[in-house]
Amino acid sequence: MKAPASHHQELRLIPITLRDEIKAGDSVTHKILDGMEGRSLALIPGDILVVKHKIISKAEGQFVDLAKIKPSASSRAWARRYQLDARATELALTQSRRVVRRKRGVLITETRHGFVCANSGVDVSNVDGGSHALLLPKKPDHSAAKIYRELKKRLHLSIPVIISDSFGRPWREGMTEVAIGIAGMKPLEDYRGRRDPRGYKLRVSIDAVADELACAAGLVCGKLARTPACIIRGFRYRPGRGTARELIRPAANDLFR
Amino acid sequence: MKAPASHHQELRLIPITLRDEIKAGDSVTHKILDGMEGRSLALIPGDILVVKHKIISKAEGQFVDLAKIKPSASSRAWARRYQLDARATELALTQSRRVVRRKRGVLITETRHGFVCANSGVDVSNVDGGSHALLLPKKPDHSAAKIYRELKKRLHLSIPVIISDSFGRPWREGMTEVAIGIAGMKPLEDYRGRRDPRGYKLRVSIDAVADELACAAGLVCGKLARTPACIIRGFRYRPGRGTARELIRPAANDLFR
Numbered sequence: 258m259k260a261p262a263s264h265h266q267e268l269r270l271i272p273i274t275l276r277d278e279i280k281a282g283d284s285v286t287h288k289i290l291d292g293m294e295g296r297s298l299a300l301i302p303g304d305i306l307v308v309k310h311k312i313i314s315k316a317e318g319q320f321v322d323l324a325k326i327k328p329s330a331s332s333r334a335w336a337r338r339y340q341l342d343a344r345a346t347e348l349a350l351t352q353s354r355r356v357v358r359r360k361r362g363v364l365i366t367e368t369r370h371g372f373v374c375a376n377s378g379v380d381v382s383n384v385d386g387g388s389h390a391l392l393l394p395k396k397p398d399h400s401a402a403k404i405y406r407e408l409k410k411r412l413h414l415s416i417p418v419i420i421s422d423s424f425g426r427p428w429r430e431g432m433t434e435v436a437i438g439i440a441g442m443k444p445l446e447d448y449r450g451r452r453d454p455r456g457y458k459l460r461v462s463i464d465a466v467a468d469e470l471a472c473a474a475g476l477v478c479g480k481l482a483r484t485p486a487c488i489i490r491g492f493r494y495r496p497g498r499g500t501a502r503e504l505i506r507p508a509a510n511d512l513f514r
Numbered sequence: 515m516k517a518p519a520s521h522h523q524e525l526r527l528i529p530i531t532l533r534d535e536i537k538a539g540d541s542v543t544h545k546i547l548d549g550m551e552g553r554s555l556a557l558i559p560g561d562i563l564v565v566k567h568k569i570i571s572k573a574e575g576q577f578v579d580l581a582k583i584k585p586s587a588s589s590r591a592w593a594r595r596y597q598l599d600a601r602a603t604e605l606a607l608t609q610s611r612r613v614v615r616r617k618r619g620v621l622i623t624e625t626r627h628g629f630v631c632a633n634s635g636v637d638v639s640n641v642d643g644g645s646h647a648l649l650l651p652k653k654p655d656h657s658a659a660k661i662y663r664e665l666k667k668r669l670h671l672s673i674p675v676i677i678s679d680s681f682g683r684p685w686r687e688g689m690t691e692v693a694i695g696i697a698g699m700k701p702l703e704d705y706r707g708r709r710d711p712r713g714y715k716l717r718v719s720i721d722a723v724a725d726e727l728a729c730a731a732g733l734v735c736g737k738l739a740r741t742p743a744c745i746i747r748g749f750r751y752r753p754g755r756g757t758a759r760e761l762i763r764p765a766a767n768d769l770f771r
Contacts, residue, residue: 361769427684430760466688469730476525513684
């Protein structure tokens with residue numbers, strides 16, 4: 258139950274600008290702390306750190322040389338029909354465990370992690386001019402936990418970490434951010450059984466707070482600026498072991514898979 | 515194009531607590547300004563106002579007396595099977611123009627506005643102990659424009675207004691906020707054709723900023739507190755005539771309808 262004081266609590270989103278590009282082998286934690294130092298920023302108890310997945314993937318060396326991909330005949334036909342890169346299509350398929358939709362040039366898959374998104378989250382848009390693709394982090398929860406542990410060691414603080422990516426959605430235009438990795442907090446907030454100000458029970462109300470935090474972070478983590486991370490200050494999160502798997506609806510309960 | 519200064523810009527989410535409940539006929543603008551006054555809050559140029567749809571629906575008297583609904587045989591059978599209120603099911607159907615999925619007790623419809631959501635957005639969970647249902651605002655864009663105009667008249671400021679609701683999503687657990695009405699700003703931010711820090715063109719990247727702003731607001735607009743609105747300060751929005759219809763993917767381009 259949130260304390261009444263939280264009613265008036267303001268929330269701050271503080272972007273973190275890195276000094277330089279992230280390369281394979283870099284420590285994301287180090288680069289983020291370094292970027293914060295440059296702006297005299299410091300993490301304080303209660304802060305949440307949101308990191309765009311792209312710098313995690315880069316640091317973890319999740320690059321694939323497209324020249325080494327041999328597209329199948331089916332991928333070639335699909336790519337030809339919709340003016341796509343057949344190697345990127347092939348790679349998206351190898352990164353998936355299920356094709357959810359494949360229609361009109363759009364390939365929606367379920368990734369090995371279980372995320373449902375376009376092209377298995379494979380990114381060829383701005384990696385080395387298009388000769389390489391960037392995959393999602395192998396285990397985004399582990400990547401988040403690593404940063405969480407390193408921050409704890411360096412700062413003696415428990416700072417929840419969310420790793421975010423931009424996903425499209427059925428029915429609605431535009432991408433929004435989602436949490437693909439999490440550490441140090443629960444991703445869902447369950448209001449069921451609690452009472453609203455008038456005393457009525459709130460019935461079906463589970464909020465995907467980790468996704469909402471990722472969206473909020475997306476407002477300050479610019480695509481064009483070098484700000485792949487931000488601090489969220491003032492949100493009363495539920496601490497604990499969380500995993501981004503809690504945010505994935507099991508296929509058996511899903512009406513759209 | 516965002517100015518370089520925005521790289522370092524912090525964003526603030528300031529909750530607005532109302533003094534009392536909203537009733538049919540109330541002026542939402544007045545109640546919000548009144549609530550702000552109580553906390554010595556003031557809107558400044560650049561602010562965005564996000565308002566939960568529920569107080570809009572209440573002010574506009576969008577209540578339906580469930581006792582007056584005569585459920586069809588089909589709605590009664592469906593409700594019996596899944597232990598639901600047949601009148602609420604019937605009402606959701608009358609508020610829809612298309613059933614997208616109806617399976618395992620879940621009814622996903624396309625509302626008269628074009629939104630795809632559960633039960634046409636009809637809310638029976640905490641309205642008058644369940645005897646009444648609360649519908650979505652009739653024309654949420656108009657409701658937003660009304661507040662926008664009233665703020666302009668009262669404060670001589672152009673403050674974009676977003677009206678938000680919590681929607682569920684395929685594939686992912688938990689609800690997140692979406693914009694169902696908007697005035698004074700563009701709901702989508704199109705990065706296509708722009709260049710990232712390394713000079714590569716960003717290819718497929720349209721952000722649903724209005725939905726991300728709604729999600730951010732959802733973090734401070736508590737379900738349990740009387741904070742159905744918030745100020746978002748520091749976001750570089752694109753001013754202009756916007757409509758929440760831009761956020762709805764046309765059925766013809768949608769792979770999940």
